[in-house]
Amino acid sequence: MRLVVVGGVAAGTKAASRARRVDPGMEITVYQEEPEPSISECGLPYLLSGMVESRDRLIARTPEKFAEGDIEVKVRHRVEAIHPNTKTLSVRDTTTGEAFEDRYDRLVIATGARAVMPPIPGADLDGLFPLRFLTDSDRIMAYVRDRSPERAVIVGGGYIGLEVAENLCRIGMEVSLIEGADRVALAYGPEVSERVEAELERNGVHIFTGEKVEEFVGDGRVRAVRFGDGEVGADLVIFGVGVRPSVDLAREAGVEIGATGAIRTDRHMKTNLPDVWAAGDCIETVNLVSGEAAWVPLGDTANQMGRVAGTNAATGEDALDFPGVLGTGIFKVYDLGVGKTGLSEAEAEAAGHETVSAGIESRDRAGYYPGSQKVFLKLIADAETGRILGAESAGSGADKLTDICATAIWAGLSYPDLINIDLAYSPPFGPALSPVIQAATILSGKFEQAKEGVRATK
């Protein structure tokens, strides 16, 4: 039995490793176009500042290590076509340029996502980079070393753009961030965006919101970025926007693509083609809160999906399933953790919910305990049922609050369930009542008021 995995980052290598555990006798080959497999892509921004001290730290496992586990990983190999009728693949060794055919009994597609450069005049100038692969960070770091850029512009205020802004600022660059919407971190509510902008500005990052980039200006090499209201000097531009699922290979083979533009699979990670599974950043899943298809290219989710795809591909059965996601995510800018799970107020309303929300500012430790810092938490509940639909947090300990709320939403809890929940308290770890309990209690008051309002008008 021969398993081929196309793509060797999080989902692909996880699928291969799981398949090996489930079936020690299976033949397993992973094709990876980039020069290294098993990259921790989420660590790339931290490589730019040297917070992660070497690129090797981001390579979780080398091809040699995979070989020890009896998994063949062929890097610099591009799969150019999948032929489902003959269960064969056209592969090109990009080092030699040589093409060859391979065969599979079972196939896992884990082609990930790629950066798309926006169609803006001047986008072909030197000094403009996406940041998606380790090879991108190699190129950026070589450019920084050789050209000593002093002024960086980040295009896009999503989490990658925000992380890159911090990391370039840390190595002494003058950093500007340009975002087309009226605030950064759009997936969050405005209270969180404000805090993120304040934290970056406090640390010297210039933020331009509500500004569309119109042109990159330069003479071979980028010198400035022009947008609606002005222009800002730039020796280096990083794109934090324009990531899309890599699905051309799959689409051409007849794999069904969903409305999000990513591959559609069932809960078992099976595509519409026989003996073909898919996992990771190239597929769509379901947001369990909204019930809608969602494309969520994140490393942890890719890992979980890879485990399911690898197990099912190895057994040939629907052994495991992946139920979907909540849209949980987190990032950090300087000292501010920023986390989210479920739906924002805007997303909940777009999904047809009337919402009741409570936002509070609390602390990460007892107020009297040394080093106590602020943290914001907002809970969003369905006005009719009281079910928790989403939570957002910004500050110290935002990761803990996000994960508590993610677990609550995962379990389908409502706000009354969170009022008496037995969480862990001690002065070094929080206020006597967790911010989650505080926010749920305020939600409870709002629901009471709403009920009384209804009673009063009757």
Place this chain on the structure above:
Amino acid sequence: MRLVVVGGVAAGTKAASRARRVDPGMEITVYQEEPEPSISECGLPYLLSGMVESRDRLIARTPEKFAEGDIEVKVRHRVEAIHPNTKTLSVRDTTTGEAFEDRYDRLVIATGARAVMPPIPGADLDGLFPLRFLTDSDRIMAYVRDRSPERAVIVGGGYIGLEVAENLCRIGMEVSLIEGADRVALAYGPEVSERVEAELERNGVHIFTGEKVEEFVGDGRVRAVRFGDGEVGADLVIFGVGVRPSVDLAREAGVEIGATGAIRTDRHMKTNLPDVWAAGDCIETVNLVSGEAAWVPLGDTANQMGRVAGTNAATGEDALDFPGVLGTGIFKVYDLGVGKTGLSEAEAEAAGHETVSAGIESRDRAGYYPGSQKVFLKLIADAETGRILGAESAGSGADKLTDICATAIWAGLSYPDLINIDLAYSPPFGPALSPVIQAATILSGKFEQAKEGVRATK
């Protein structure tokens, strides 16, 4: 309508504040025997080292502040008897010695817990202290100032003893801790106890386990502590053992006492006496995992109970309820967070469960992210149903892992629910797969093996 609250720490003051919010017209008096109300007792160990810089920081709200909110708080007043037939109280002003009668329409008993000195020869020597009230820490700090003790002995290796050991060590004392059982932190499994002992010993605390204190030796003032295998010099002894619910007043009034020795109430915090509620460290509740009565004297739980008792006493209705606890707790010794929720393996087995457990050592950040530290997590599941019964964690981020697991247990989740749970990942906040997901995945493997074992023997 007149509400009297007996006891003015966490549960009592919370009950009074809630009653005031629910019924702005109610007359509310709180009697408190100690000189200050509204004390954060959990902060007392940190006062000894100066980590909390002044005793005033631990007073959340003074009587003057309560008066502004139209709540009368009478400190240094001891309620000596409750007369339920006449709905009156015998009260003594301990400053003047004067006794008087008061009356109530509704009563909340929140008499808390007290320290009991063990009946050991020499326990009446100078230099021996419990640590329960702010007045205890006042006495200890006066003793430290006046007598400059160099050698401290802590009796008892529960969380208070462990916290006190750290805090006395921090101010340069030679600290020994004596525990009768064969390890400290007995509420946890042995993997956690080992880590706690190692962390304290690394910081210079001498630990004697399996040693029963036989005598305090001295000449008016304590000079040594004698136990089975030896003797250790001591200029100061702190008891981290012997806390009991303060129920004499309630018992004499005819309030029913439960098997744990604490007051029995229903879910609405109602006692068996009409118009009498009780809350906080003086009452027992139910452990929702074991289903058994549990006495859990903790500040956060007292707060939650106080809210329920205050609301119900103000409305005279069963407006709110308190469902019970999971036994969640956390403490810190130096850099080691130590948290627990639900049952330990031993507790689960005592409650009649066969268990399957998975203990893992993981990290609090991605391995490549600077400052990444170790954290241990153990999940304990019911062998038959797979339901999560308990979790223990020790290390950096133990608070987050404990709270995720507490939420999962609160919601009745089983190990398969935790394998694909959508928690927040980013390199500064954890490994790509949360230790909770890692441990649940290992549990899953153990359940699979057990099933195969059963199949093989059939």
